[in-house]
Amino acid sequence: MTKVRHLLGISGGKDSSALAIYLNDLYPQLTIEYYSCDTGKELEETYTLVDNLQAYLGKKIDLLQAAENSHLDPFDHFLQVYGGFLPSSVTRWCTKKLKLDPFEKFVGDDLVISYVGIRDDENREGYISKKSNIQTIFPYRKNIWSEDVIQKVLQNSTKDIIAKFYEEEGILDSIKLERALKIVTTNVSPEFDRDRKLDSLLKVSIKAFNHVVFRFIKEFTNYPLSYLDKEDFPLLNNEDGLVREDVFRILRESGVGVPAYYEKREFEVDGKKGYYSRSRSGCYFCFFQQKIEWVWLYEQHPQLFAKAIEYEKEGYTWMQDERLEELAAEERRTQIKRDAIARASRQKKDSPYLLDLLDDAEGEGCAACFI
Template sequence: MNKPRHVLGISGGKDSAALAIYLNDKYPTLNFEYYFCDTGKELDETYQLIENLESYLGKKILKLENDELKGSKESPFDFYFKSFRGYLPSPQARWCTAMMKIKPFEKFVSGKPTISYVGIRGDEEREGYISREANIQSIFPFRRNIWSNDVLTEFFTPGNQSKVQEFLTTYHRGNDLDRFIAILNEPIDFERNNKTETEKVLKRKLHGSLDLGIPEFNRTVFDFLKTTEYPLATEVDFELLDNEDILVREDIFRILRESGIGVPKYYEKVEFEVDGQKGEYARSRSGCFFCFFQQKIEWIWLYEQHPNLYKEAMEYENEEENFTWTPNESLAELIQPARIKQIKLGHIQRSSKEESKKSPYLLDILEGTERDGCNTCFL
């Protein structure tokens, strides 16, 4: 097996940008390849962020696209929108993700062993995009646990227990070794229908193992991986094994500001007033300006801050076929004065319930919208 490539996708969002800066500064010997899947429907701030990152990293961020787009004068989104005969993407039919993100990425990798670095933070409970291709392995540097669920499943599978125990004695002694063996011995059934219970046991095993030492756990997993076909199997060592950093949202904003890259303007809060009540709104994500994962308050933000883009988003809708960006409501209906008022008042009410968290970022109170979005697009 060839040595793996190290790749990092830049979505235009804060997390992937901060991850690129963080890894570049902390692990300068790793030869990262950066890429960006352009839909042609990003906000201007996204493209500016890409330019700023290229200057900071001293490397070109490769723009990926599929072969069928070559020679086309249309944006990638418009090209595929026509291919799907005007059928808008949705949470149930994410052709945008499949055609403009995953397909060009897997073509870029081209079957070669690849380590893909993902910017999911230490304060998030989500896994992110895991490729089904055996040659692609995901790593999560911001989290306490850097390994993906597929790796953990292999590591904690009962049939691999004896193999895992061979590596434990290198990093554990005495009581810690006994505790780790007890963790391995806890029954877990990956074949059972009760997925919720399996995930609960897996999480318990993971955190119990990490409590005995993050570097020790990472090195045990790494040694185990050398007996598999994972891309890291060919590596003599891996620099992130001893990293105990856990980065959360506040760290992401700090990295962007201290580096001089800056936070994209669409994350900045804008004040509004309705019925004498004051509120604030912003955009919670990168990605297409008409992303169907947006909350209603974010659509209102787009309408009031970028009316031309909102109008463009409206032109894609076909109300006769019920092809609208939001279920059962067109963008024309969404911006009726009474509806705008209702959405804003509802947002103010939800926001006030979250004030006790004392977060300086509106992103914390947009109903967890980041976690609901497409992980491939919004890192």
């Protein structure tokens, strides 16, 4: 039988960490390899989380580093290669060089199923490798399949095949089968697009849809999953659909704990109280940070903020509209805090974590870094 590797990347954030715990506890029969791409610029809490996870899982988490023979940290090595040109939301060389390249080197030409921690309450796809030997699965979601798989399965040209599979799998009772077949045989159109068709089929039965997709993969594709049997992939029967609240619950109940940088800290401006923290994992100088997170870094980790300033040379800055030296001014920090308090009051959420107050925080950034 052809060997297929099961891989899960640990970013140091809540979602990937909880996913490792979730899969370990629910599917101990899966032999999962864990890895983390170390940029050399992570917060110390990230390494603490990796240590806690290793203790819980009883397995080593491989630390992958780009430019492993360099005398510099991976980030500093490639910053030198790029002549001091800082990465940005437009030119994300850090993602490719520090995350994707080490991951794909780790994979090589092996057949791989990569488990990614994008939740059921998020509307994003995440990193999908262009290498045909890597297939991405999203265990938190009701739809565990990547967009490329869904496109193949729900083509109008395949509807008869999919209908046949629904009938032959024998999972649904007669009433649900009739509903599923009606949906399957309806063409995708502007009035009934692929997303709506997918959602309709999942509402009939997630389990039945998964089994049909798996059979399609086995018979008509060369995805890594096509080399496995049903009993080798127990997620076919999973119908959970996990959201943010579940992720925090898993981390707390396991004893691994929520990464400390998510915990909000109180500040006061004009007699009003506000809170700040980090909303994401990743490098301490990540250019996707919001202004209030930079203020958090300045006040909670001044030595790291000072290091981040040192990178701003020859016109290169972490933010397009402001240098860190300008943001560090007391008047500017006070205004950013005022803005954060005003924004939080509009959200009207009672949460111990900043990311619950900044709804768009998780929708930004590189999926390869933050999952």
